[in-house]
Amino acid sequence: MAEARILNVAEALREATDVAMEHDPRIFVMGEGVSDPKAIFGTTAGLAERYGAARVMEMPIAENGFTGVAIGAAIMGRRPLIVHQRVDFALLSLEQLFNNAAKTCYVTGGHHTVPLVVRMIVGRGWGQGPAHSQSLEPLFAMIPGLKVVMPTTAREAKGQLIAALEDPNPVIMIEHRWVHYATGHVPAGRYTVPLDGPRRVREGGDVTIVATSYMLLEALRAAETLEKAGISADVIDMAVLRPFAPEPIVDSVRRTGRLLFIDTGFRQFGIGAEVVATVVEQAFGSLVTPPVRLGLPEHPTPSSRALLTDFYPTALSIIDAAAALTGIEPARIAAPRAALAAELAKLPVDVPHPTFRGPF
């Protein structure tokens, strides 16, 4: 077996783009900063040098316009990849995405397709505040004709992005900024991870924990601690929000009888609402206790870290919810939970990684 190639998600996404661009000359990158020295947190680094300005195109600050341009080019058979530094900026382009990207294949009865990929990044931390840290995936998840994927681990991120770039449909890839720091083994060369639904990442029988994006990393941390208390969690990466394929989740709940969903975005009207409603429809009889959702509370993201203490779900809040769901005595979980809490207390709450020095 080959030696493990350890990359973080940002590097994996960069590699995916490189591999896909080399393979398909129709692919080109558009975005504000894609060819600048920061290269979208490194995710487009070196591409302009390698493929030139005609394939790595710096954009004016005109999200709606250049999204329309990308869609027009895609309908003509080109394969644009748009990158937004924040989900928030994509808000300006929703008319183009929801109408022209999502509906053209349908309206033309399949005659035209829109092979467009739009990457957008969820900000978090370093006080960036209410308009640079929105996790708005339900906006996209509700639109038929779009595919929506939230990568979490490096191997999958690379394979999902290559799959997206080979897909004939518009694919929205929502990346949590803190996920960029997650490292893992990434195979070299071209491979794809299909955009077909949630996937199990850890097996267990006591409770099903489903999470999106960065919350999956928190959930995995929680699962380790829960294991120490004798609770085994079946952990599922939501991965693909649309098309929504609930089967892996429903199957898991049929075995565990318990569901905990953790949203990267708002809890209310979030992705978890659909997951819970679907699970209840399809596996009502298997549920031994009502499903629980965690997610952001009902207010914008304040800038000051002092106001964020209880804002984001954490491994600890996931542990507490899972413990309550499974009904174990608090005493059983107390020691491992305390150990984790002590470890986490050493880390600042507003940066993804101890080495981070701000600003984003």
Place this chain on the structure above:
Amino acid sequence: MAEARILNVAEALREATDVAMEHDPRIFVMGEGVSDPKAIFGTTAGLAERYGAARVMEMPIAENGFTGVAIGAAIMGRRPLIVHQRVDFALLSLEQLFNNAAKTCYVTGGHHTVPLVVRMIVGRGWGQGPAHSQSLEPLFAMIPGLKVVMPTTAREAKGQLIAALEDPNPVIMIEHRWVHYATGHVPAGRYTVPLDGPRRVREGGDVTIVATSYMLLEALRAAETLEKAGISADVIDMAVLRPFAPEPIVDSVRRTGRLLFIDTGFRQFGIGAEVVATVVEQAFGSLVTPPVRLGLPEHPTPSSRALLTDFYPTALSIIDAAAALTGIEPARIAAPRAALAAELAKLPVDVPHPTFRGPF
């Protein structure tokens, strides 16, 4: 008692605006067509004549820009009312609505408020097709800081709009075009209907039926037929999507044990998802059978009426779902259902009212 003043919802909304404008000189109306001869389906008729062009302002086709203008004016203490002929057009203004309208009160710690009302209309029928008939209420419902209301009956529509125009917060009012035709008693003068949550419109003990907007009218028709088969439905108008106040629904389900939700928009990732998830969280033990949702299927709205046969939920599909939920024998419902079906078969599927002659 005064004689019943029978108005339709469009007339009630017009009257609400008139009453509020007379009462508060800070209120002004902005929109494409608000002072033209069609006057937004009559809902702004006569206002330009009465209050002048300075208070009923015709707009350039620039939804994002004039929404920002309205927000700026609102922060300064004015009270703009924006009207969009279609929800679809509001897609261009989401950045302004989600960031500046929804978050300014929060960000400034309550120092500024944004007393803005945005009316937008859901199109349906007469082949208007995929980009003029979207019911996108979940987009708005998920944003803290907005209030979101969907009026259904004439009395409530008037009171809700006056309440919205007196509210210090941004209120999104989503009106289904077919609701405009619904008539009812409307008190004269100023009164408000609070924007505080769902409200029961018909009492029953066998099943809780909750619906948004036009689907409430279908639900009420269904409830009458169900009654004939001995099934009594507790019918709840969702009315206010945000702030979401689930209590009336949860209380009802505690009594009936059964929940049927009908969305005007998409079933998947729709309003019903949150309602079901919340009910399951709060009244799991009362549920005797899994909640059921109806709503639009997973594709855009095609233009041809031939393709719309099974697209929209109807009184009949509601009856069928309620019958299945309550587990009554098909024979018991067959006769009244057939009678209703025969009546409905006489109506065209693509117009709100037999007198309608198209186009919208």
Place this chain on the structure above:
Amino acid sequence: MTTSRAGADLPDLYRAMRRIRMIEEAVAVRYAEQEMRCPVHLSIGQEAVAVGVCAGMRPDDQLVSTHRCHAHYLAKNGDLKAMLAEIYGKAAGCCGGRGGSMHLTDSTAGVLLSLPIVASSIPIAVGAALAIRQEGRDAVAATFMGDGSIEEGVFHESMNFAALMRLPVLFILENNLYSCYTGLKDRQPRRPFVDLARGYGMPAEAADGNDVEAVREAARRAIARARAGDGPTLLVFDTYRWREHCGPNYDNDIGYRTEAEFLDWKERCPVEQAHRRLVAAGRHDEAAEAAMTAAIQAEINEAFAFAKTAPFPSPETARSHVYG
């Protein structure tokens, strides 16, 4: 590659305009049958802009249009039967009945898309031009824009982008003075429309939008520039919509414009102007007119017969093609 009507002479242009006029009038008349159950935005009165611009376009040149797309589609040789079948909601429609009259498309003719959201089509045309550039072809893209659509921000973003990249695009401003029932003075400050191009350092030209030859000449110059790699042009054509914004009727009685204004523009009918010019030049007469209109009428009758008898799509197909 040969050009479709680059050498299009006045008789061809006249015939094309007359044909569009007759088709649109047939739609207007038959609309009352309540079988075309979708919105229609008729082009009657505006034929010269569509025909004059498309005269210089080839089938591989891409056109992107708006809600008012009938004339553009027809001038670019879009299939008539597929258009009418679409309006009738039939499976043989150019969108299989999924789009209705505001989504006309015909790949063979180079009608890439029509889109009903105002100005949404503008960047799509710029994207088509970008694709053309990437493919190394000498084709052009054209977007027809109402005087309302230039109020949308995306118009500005598209102009900036096209000018920056020197893309082969024609921005065709078809000014009919109104956005629905609202006149220009309630929506825009007074200034020459061509001044809009200055903000992008883009060439612009205005011409009489009811004079098909003037339109053709302005468009020809812009197309030549675009094909030569000299970038986009803003073309401004004033014209007038005769009938109501949406639907088959006249509506001068409802009060947003005067009958006098309408009559004034009717006097300048683009079709009749061309007709008079041909007759005056001795290139056309009553007999030729009769033969021509009879042929067109026969085509129209056949197309309506086709559209009306064509089968509806079956309801089960409604869920297909959400993804490609």
Place this chain on the structure above:
Amino acid sequence: MTTSRAGADLPDLYRAMRRIRMIEEAVAVRYAEQEMRCPVHLSIGQEAVAVGVCAGMRPDDQLVSTHRCHAHYLAKNGDLKAMLAEIYGKAAGCCGGRGGSMHLTDSTAGVLLSLPIVASSIPIAVGAALAIRQEGRDAVAATFMGDGSIEEGVFHESMNFAALMRLPVLFILENNLYSCYTGLKDRQPRRPFVDLARGYGMPAEAADGNDVEAVREAARRAIARARAGDGPTLLVFDTYRWREHCGPNYDNDIGYRTEAEFLDWKERCPVEQAHRRLVAAGRHDEAAEAAMTAAIQAEINEAFAFAKTAPFPSPETARSHVYG
């Protein structure tokens, strides 16, 4: 109503610029302490635009700014302590710590809002002007716009609206040549910025953005027009950002611009230019400078001490004020 600095003479303007420079440099120095945990977009090098424009503005005139709002806020007499406390995330911040450095606001001073989404602030200023008009006052609204923000469609929509309604707005284009690390030539075609105003029939004026008196004079003319009911103006000022787009450091080494270009602009430092002019005119000397900077430094020290020791907001308050 008295004007705040309408008669502002060069010594006042110079002091205001020096004060902003010193504050921003203090932020840059202390940023390394990792206690200001939010993005900062420093205005060092661009002080003349802020100070020159605000010289003619009254407290009841409304200013709406962007992510790069420090200088605008300070020039308009925004409260320094509240600004620093906001950057430190404290309850005493102008937004109670909720907004951070990109949301500076001070109603007393007439800083209506600052907004971090590019160009999002532009129509807000137009709306403030509309409110002023509706209230029948003679105040004005001003919006500072980076050279990037005019690429957004909403800029165009706002210009059209303001010109149409002849609203009292100043559109102040503060051109520092870059949007983050991308130069103008990669984002816009070459043309004079003032030509952008022609599309709206709006007057426009360009002046040296590093010459505070030139800025003041251009702004004064535009403000007078607006107060007199003669509508909006586009003002164009070229200037230069010295430090990195976001954060406290210099970044000429990362390759998006040259050290030579930077040094060239540094040579034309707006603060030093004003200083030299005053000294040359015999209106300022070393002693006066020392006294002035000492006073400013004392104010800055006190403000930082305040901000650093001020209490954080308590976490329970995070859920309040979602609704008003």
